[in-house]
Amino acid sequence: CYNIEPVAGEENQYICYVAYPLDLFEEGSVTNMFTSIVGNVFGFKALRALRLEDLRIPKAYTKTFQGPPHGIQVERDKLNKYGRPLLGCTIKPKLGLSAKNYGRAVYEVLRGGLDFTKDDENVNSQPFMRWRDRFLFCAEALYKAQAETGEIKGHYLNATAGTSEEMIKRAVCARELGVP
Structure with a gap:
């Protein structure tokens, strides 16, 4: 901690400024950085609230x-769309539709004119819409x-799933269907 400031109007509350040497973190690892910072700081039992x-x-x-494996140029090339914004949306409602209605x-x-659509991150393989049916209808x-x-x-x-094996299975299916 290199600086501590009292919170204005609050008793026994402070703002602490903490810095870490970069050598503590593995290069390119967001996971290592966040687990180090959040895990260590929030695991400090001497503080009641943080x-x-x-x-x-x-x-x-x-x-x-x-960074990502590819950028906007690859997406434009895939969709053959240049000189204008790409138009897309996340399908809503995200939950509750059957696979057929989602499709x-x-x-x-x-x-209607959009270039692409995407599944919401909450759309996985729920009882009302199993992943394989959703993939096929989409x-x-x-x-x-x-x-x-x-x-x-x-x-x-x-294509996210409970296990890495299941996720790979879903990704392979998506690729075989020709849907990214």
Whole structure:
């Protein structure tokens, strides 16, 4: 802790400024950084209440992150869309629709002019909409919208799962369907 300031108007409350040497963190590991900072700071039992209000990451450390595997240019190339913003949305309602109705929503917005749609992160494999059914109906919607508009469309399927093996299985299925 390199600085402590009392909180104005509050008794026994302080703002503490803490700095860590970069050598404590593995280069390019967001997980290591957050578990080190949050795990160690919030695990400090001498404090009854603690709140992290700000986190500043030095440029020297952020430069060690590789970033996404590809950027906007790859997406534009996949969709063959240039010179304008890409238009997309997350399908709503995100929960409660059957796989067939979810696929219908994907079709309607793609047919209506959007370039891509995506699954919400909460859409996984719930009893009312199992992942394989959702994947199949979304692929059907995507290809139907492409055929009717003559444009390349995209739908980004959420392939997350309870295990890495299941996630890989879902990702392979998405790739085989030709849906990212």
